[in-house]
Amino acid sequence: MSGSVRRAMPSIEIVAKEAGVSTATAGRALGGYGSVSRKSREAVQAAAERLGYRPNSLARSMITGLTHTLGVLVPDIENPFFSRALRGIADAAHERGWEVLLVNTDEDLALERKALGVLAERRVDGLVVAPTDVADRDALQAVVDAGIPIVLLDRRVPGLDADTVGIDNRAAAKDATERLLKLGHRSVALLTGGDEKLRPKLSRPGLRGVERLAATTVGARAAGYRDALVEAGVEPRPELVSAEGFRREDAAAATRRLLALPDAPTAILALDSLLALGVLQALRGLGMRCPADVSLVAFDDADWAEAISPPLSVVAQPIYELGAEAGRLLLDRVQGSDKRFTHRRLPTRFIERESAASR
Amino acid sequence: MSGSVRRAMPSIEIVAKEAGVSTATAGRALGGYGSVSRKSREAVQAAAERLGYRPNSLARSMITGLTHTLGVLVPDIENPFFSRALRGIADAAHERGWEVLLVNTDEDLALERKALGVLAERRVDGLVVAPTDVADRDALQAVVDAGIPIVLLDRRVPGLDADTVGIDNRAAAKDATERLLKLGHRSVALLTGGDEKLRPKLSRPGLRGVERLAATTVGARAAGYRDALVEAGVEPRPELVSAEGFRREDAAAATRRLLALPDAPTAILALDSLLALGVLQALRGLGMRCPADVSLVAFDDADWAEAISPPLSVVAQPIYELGAEAGRLLLDRVQGSDKRFTHRRLPTRFIERESAASR
DNA sequence: TTGTATGCGTTATCAG
DNA sequence: CTGATAACGCATACAA
Numbered sequence: 001m002s003g004s005v006r007r008a009m010p011s012i013e014i015v016a017k018e019a020g021v022s023t024a025t026a027g028r029a030l031g032g033y034g035s036v037s038r039k040s041r042e043a044v045q046a047a048a049e050r051l052g053y054r055p056n057s058l059a060r061s062m063i064t065g066l067t068h069t070l071g072v073l074v075p076d077i078e079n080p081f082f083s084r085a086l087r088g089i090a091d092a093a094h095e096r097g098w099e100v101l102l103v104n105t106d107e108d109l110a111l112e113r114k115a116l117g118v119l120a121e122r123r124v125d126g127l128v129v130a131p132t133d134v135a136d137r138d139a140l141q142a143v144v145d146a147g148i149p150i151v152l153l154d155r156r157v158p159g160l161d162a163d164t165v166g167i168d169n170r171a172a173a174k175d176a177t178e179r180l181l182k183l184g185h186r187s188v189a190l191l192t193g194g195d196e197k198l199r200p201k202l203s204r205p206g207l208r209g210v211e212r213l214a215a216t217t218v219g220a221r222a223a224g225y226r227d228a229l230v231e232a233g234v235e236p237r238p239e240l241v242s243a244e245g246f247r248r249e250d251a252a253a254a255t256r257r258l259l260a261l262p263d264a265p266t267a268i269l270a271l272d273s274l275l276a277l278g279v280l281q282a283l284r285g286l287g288m289r290c291p292a293d294v295s296l297v298a299f300d301d302a303d304w305a306e307a308i309s310p311p312l313s314v315v316a317q318p319i320y321e322l323g324a325e326a327g328r329l330l331l332d333r334v335q336g337s338d339k340r341f342t343h344r345r346l347p348t349r350f351i352e353r354e355s356a357a358s359r
Numbered sequence: 360m361s362g363s364v365r366r367a368m369p370s371i372e373i374v375a376k377e378a379g380v381s382t383a384t385a386g387r388a389l390g391g392y393g394s395v396s397r398k399s400r401e402a403v404q405a406a407a408e409r410l411g412y413r414p415n416s417l418a419r420s421m422i423t424g425l426t427h428t429l430g431v432l433v434p435d436i437e438n439p440f441f442s443r444a445l446r447g448i449a450d451a452a453h454e455r456g457w458e459v460l461l462v463n464t465d466e467d468l469a470l471e472r473k474a475l476g477v478l479a480e481r482r483v484d485g486l487v488v489a490p491t492d493v494a495d496r497d498a499l500q501a502v503v504d505a506g507i508p509i510v511l512l513d514r515r516v517p518g519l520d521a522d523t524v525g526i527d528n529r530a531a532a533k534d535a536t537e538r539l540l541k542l543g544h545r546s547v548a549l550l551t552g553g554d555e556k557l558r559p560k561l562s563r564p565g566l567r568g569v570e571r572l573a574a575t576t577v578g579a580r581a582a583g584y585r586d587a588l589v590e591a592g593v594e595p596r597p598e599l600v601s602a603e604g605f606r607r608e609d610a611a612a613a614t615r616r617l618l619a620l621p622d623a624p625t626a627i628l629a630l631d632s633l634l635a636l637g638v639l640q641a642l643r644g645l646g647m648r649c650p651a652d653v654s655l656v657a658f659d660d661a662d663w664a665e666a667i668s669p670p671l672s673v674v675a676q677p678i679y680e681l682g683a684e685a686g687r688l689l690l691d692r693v694q695g696s697d698k699r700f701t702h703r704r705l706p707t708r709f710i711e712r713e714s715a716a717s718r
Numbered sequence: 719t720t721g722t723a724t725g726c727g728t729t730a731t732c733a734g
Numbered sequence: 735c736t737g738a739t740a741a742c743g744c745a746t747a748c749a750a
Contacts, residue, residue, distance in 0.1 A: 009505055011743055022721045057480045058417045059743035062726040083442040090463050102461045104449050121416045277666040304663040307636040381737045418727035421742040
């Protein structure tokens with residue numbers, strides 16, 4: 001016999017009664033506010049213990065106006081980038097006594113809008129969002145106007161009253177491209193993973209106008225890619241820029257198409273690690289070797305990057321820190337900071353391994 | 360000028376006043392319960408729209424006794440197994456109008472206990488837990504006794520009143536081991552990833568007694584591994600069973616140790632994909648080739664498994680389905696099901712690729 | 719130090 | 735169909 005089974009949770013009123021004091025005193029004894037005599041406190045604590053009392057945080061939130069909950073909106077929790085960033089956010093939150101309400105938006109604008117509404121109804125104290133599309137500005141701004149601060153992760157939304165955390169995508173892509181150029185490659189392909197909407201914008205002669213896309217991650221990286229080429233006196237060729245989807249199979253197909261081109265690329269820059277996997281898979285299928293036949297550099301230092309043959313050279317983002325910083329920034333706002341909105345760019349690190357070689 | 364900026368969220372009382380009706384009527388008009396005249400409804404809806412009204416779900420939960428929130432406790436959200444399972448849980452939840460409150464327990468028992476308390480205080484309607492340790496039975500049972508149903512994911516806790524979802528670890532490990540044996544391997548190592556606590560239990564002559572560990576994932580798989588060996592007439596050698604940590608470096612170190620053994624293993628069964636990465640990395644460092652020198656089979660079909668050279672043969676778990684099923688089972692309980700507790704075992708699939716070859 | 723009373727924003731009950 | 739009013743469980747101002 002290990003204690004009786006309680007079905008319903010006792011309220012503070014029950015505890016108070018059991019301890020022979022008023023609810024106010026019980027509240028003070030348990031909540032640690034106000035002042036209580038030692039005798040009362042002990043009686044209350046004993047009663048609470050006996051009854052298995054747990055304060056109802058809903059009731060508390062109604063009074064205090066704080067739910068101690070952060071909403072997190074990400075496009076795809078399975079993506080290692082976001083699961084690692086989420087970890088950073090969650091750690092930062094827990095450290096200061098907050099919990100995380102997670103919603104997967106699946107890159108779906110309608111779902112994202114609905115989620116924003118739901119999280120607002122739940123009165124989350126703040127929101128970390130990796131928005132699906134810049135087009136969601138109004139829905140996001142509405143949440144901010146309702147008094148819920150937002151921190152944008154990885155992606156920016158021009159004109160939104162929010163802090164943002166990310167990397168300097170343009171500079172990072174430029175740096176990676178320059179390294180490939182320095183290795184003697186003249187025909188460098190860019191695997192963006194973007195979708196159809198992006199394709200026309202990436203196909204202008206000489207990639208003119210990409211800088212106007214710089215608000216998006218893909219756009220900024222494409223701009224950096226072009227910057228490097230132009231500075232090196234290499235004419236950017238739109239047919240070497242692929243935007244055929246972000247799945248591994250998409251990347252494999254894109255790779256096959258690229259390598260079948262006249263004057264085919266001798267190096268590929270992939271904008272994330274899943275795309276790099278597609279490239280590797282296509283190369284295997286084609287019987288080509290990396291880096292002997294094609295050099296490869298990818299964004300994000302996946303856990304497998306160092307273990308495969310050849311080990312992959314990558315542009316490593318401080319993903320965990322990105323998330324943690326977003327969480328901290330948000331909690332600062334929640335706790336009343338009214339500093340100007342900041343746009344934190346964390347440094348990236350190029351990790352040279354063996355997948356990119358000179359030709 | 361795009362509408363005025365509201366700082367505080369209006370309550371239903373404000374909306375009612377604006378629409379010229381009572382709060383009760385406003386509530387009915389917005390909540391869709393009871394009956395309201397068309398005229399009132401339209402007036403209320405217009406007012407709500409104008410004021411940007413959002414119902415306060417906290418207040419609603421206080422009344423209805425439902426938070427429409429599922430708590431999810433996982434040891435490590437960065438682990439692809441859990442991030443994919445989480446996706447399944449979240450999808451199942453959203454489908455039925457629930458949200459997910461996520462907590463990372465970091466394989467820390469104290470943290471897990473604390474999280475259980477916090478989630479109980481938040482009055483989550485139910486909990487999906489991948490418990491860190493079987494030892495947490497009492498804390499889990501206390502939550503169940505408080506009226507919050509629990510579904511266990513991936514791991515079991517004997518004696519706990521909860522549904523469980525997972526695979527048949529013993530059978531899956533036995534099958535994988537048998538395949539290695541059929542390829543002619545006689546010296547097969549098992550990389551468990553377990554920690555020090557496990558080591559003594561795995562080092563008895565002939566692996567006797569492992570079946571008593573079968574409640575844990577590692578224990579069950581070790582038992583399956585032994586089953587296969589014994590049935591094939593191969594004496595299990597404890598020194599071929601490693602439990603030196605679940606990080607990649609741990610696996611790499613373990614691999615080096617194993618391969619330095621007299622009568623070294625010619626095949627390795629790794630209990631998750633991160634461990635497999637460690638094996639691969641160690642082999643590269645040793646200048647050994649897979650599968651020519653050492654065959655490798657791992658649990659979990661990581662996204663890179665098919666893309667690397669050689670493509671990895673794996674025991675694939677239906678991870679997403681595991682999560683989704685856990686979510687559905689839990690929601691059934693939340694919505695009043697009082698069927699007997701079920702222990703759902705989903706089928707695994709062996710995917711033969713090229714990392715395991717005959718010798 | 720303690721107790722009483724009020725309010726947070728809903729839903730639910732019950733007259734009218 | 736509508737409105738007043740009582741919960742829900744807690745925190746807090748105020749009085750004792």
